Amino acid sequence: MSQRVEKSRLRDGFPDPTEAENLIYNPSFERLRVLARHDETTTEYGSPRYVSEQKSRSADRTKNLLDDDFSEADWRAIETALDEARERKLVCLDRQVGSRETSFTCRLYVPREYARIALAWGKLLEPAEREPDFRTLQLPEWDEREGNRRRIRVLPDTGLTFVLGSDYTGEAKKSFLRLYMYRAKERGGLGIHAGSKRVTIEDEDGPRTVGQAFLGLSATGKSTLTGHGCWLDDPERTEMLQDDVCALLPDGQVTGSEGKGLYIKTDGLDPEEQPGLYDAATHESAVFENVWVGSDGTVDFDNTKLTTNGRAVIQRDRLDSASEDIDLAGIDQIFFITRNPVMPPIARLTDRQAAVAFMLGESIQTSAGDPDAAGESIRVVGTNPFIIGPEGEEGNRFYDLVAANDVECFVINTGHVGPANADIGVRESVTILVNAARGSIEWEHDETMDLELPAAMPGLNVEAFYPPDHYENFESELESLREERREYLDQFETLAEEIKDAVY
Numbered sequence: 001m002s003q004r005v006e007k008s009r010l011r012d013g014f015p016d017p018t019e020a021e022n023l024i025y026n027p028s029f030e031r032l033r034v035l036a037r038h039d040e041t042t043t044e045y046g047s048p049r050y051v052s053e054q055k056s057r058s059a060d061r062t063k064n065l066l067d068d069d070f071s072e073a074d075w076r077a078i079e080t081a082l083d084e085a086r087e088r089k090l091v092c093l094d095r096q097v098g099s100r101e102t103s104f105t106c107r108l109y110v111p112r113e114y115a116r117i118a119l120a121w122g123k124l125l126e127p128a129e130r131e132p133d134f135r136t137l138q139l140p141e142w143d144e145r146e147g148n149r150r151r152i153r154v155l156p157d158t159g160l161t162f163v164l165g166s167d168y169t170g171e172a173k174k175s176f177l178r179l180y181m182y183r184a185k186e187r188g189g190l191g192i193h194a195g196s197k198r199v200t201i202e203d204e205d206g207p208r209t210v211g212q213a214f215l216g217l218s219a220t221g222k223s224t225l226t227g228h229g230c231w232l233d234d235p236e237r238t239e240m241l242q243d244d245v246c247a248l249l250p251d252g253q254v255t256g257s258e259g260k261g262l263y264i265k266t267d268g269l270d271p272e273e274q275p276g277l278y279d280a281a282t283h284e285s286a287v288f289e290n291v292w293v294g295s296d297g298t299v300d301f302d303n304t305k306l307t308t309n310g311r312a313v314i315q316r317d318r319l320d321s322a323s324e325d326i327d328l329a330g331i332d333q334i335f336f337i338t339r340n341p342v343m344p345p346i347a348r349l350t351d352r353q354a355a356v357a358f359m360l361g362e363s364i365q366t367s368a369g370d371p372d373a374a375g376e377s378i379r380v381v382g383t384n385p386f387i388i389g390p391e392g393e394e395g396n397r398f399y400d401l402v403a404a405n406d407v408e409c410f411v412i413n414t415g416h417v418g419p420a421n422a423d424i425g426v427r428e429s430v431t432i433l434v435n436a437a438r439g440s441i442e443w444e445h446d447e448t449m450d451l452e453l454p455a456a457m458p459g460l461n462v463e464a465f466y467p468p469d470h471y472e473n474f475e476s477e478l479e480s481l482r483e484e485r486r487e488y489l490d491q492f493e494t495l496a497e498e499i500k501d502a503v504y
Contacts, residue, residue, distance in 0.1 A: 039236075241323050334410070489503065
């Protein structure tokens, strides 16, 4: 097999579930749980817990055919995988990613002995009835065989992904969301690694709805902020629409991808700070992956002996804040979540600065991406490790979309300010979000940071978090950061100069 292989030969290499005798096609969740019983530990809530060998995504072993060259070994691996798919006993599950005009049918193939992957992934999405647009073949034992190296290979144009050597459920999930975002870009929009919500605010003119989206790496607070009810009282309320991946369309719509569940991090899950997520995770409908469970079934979200990337698939209908809809009719505000200690709890950005923030994607490395580097500073364009195609063009597209739709953009720090650790907790972040939605933040341009910062905000002492007050030589610290940012942006040849010149 070579790179010149016909697309039809690749697609036809997958077993047809209506004809193949080696497949269990679209089994129920009850059947999947029976098939996965040998791997299960039953929790105190009656839900299943599974432990995977791979505890996070294999980002360094992932390539897509648009941006990377596949070696002959890659093509041989794909050919071998397709041969196995025709011979092995597999579970085959169809689900829908997205809704309405941005919906696609996904078909996952996994060995029967790894039915737990299909069980967890299947609970994230609505059932599908059309022929598949995307197919993923996941063969976890791949790296156990002599001479075979773990690899994830993506063929964007044909909608195919081969996950060879990983049993992590997140690889199945992202295999389809990666392609969903790519198709959104082909249609003039932009796939974004973001959560979305509606906030209904009551003011003197009556109820007003504000659409918010949150761009951030896994484990930086995206799920927490997206799903939080913000302690609002009727008639004010929030509705969580999406937790992970959306499509920002040319008309300002933000369409969702996952209609049934959320794949959340569970480490340190707190019933006080994250009541909705905690209640959904402790319901029998949840599926745990790599969460610590004692011999008596007791779940311990604070125990990280297995990994710091414990996960749970929870159901949307167990979240009081979740809407029945996953699409946002119009976007009003976008928040870039950072953990950079030089940044304030919130700053308001111009359109060009927002495009800079999108390209910088400043945060810290988390256990979801690279457990060995967790806590280190990191930059990821769009805080999105799943981009297909030139990253500079993503920044240009983002700039055009926010400018055309008059979107208000902010950078929000969910970590701490300064080396002395002026911590920004969930309560502070939620206070910021509510005030941003109300329009009750008093803004002023700060000459030192060249950003609009809050001069006053109800419920938050903004002076306590002013970055220059937390460093001995802040201007030197900031100039060093700006220089790093300029050098970083210079590597993107297709990024517009007007964006590069807006470094803050």
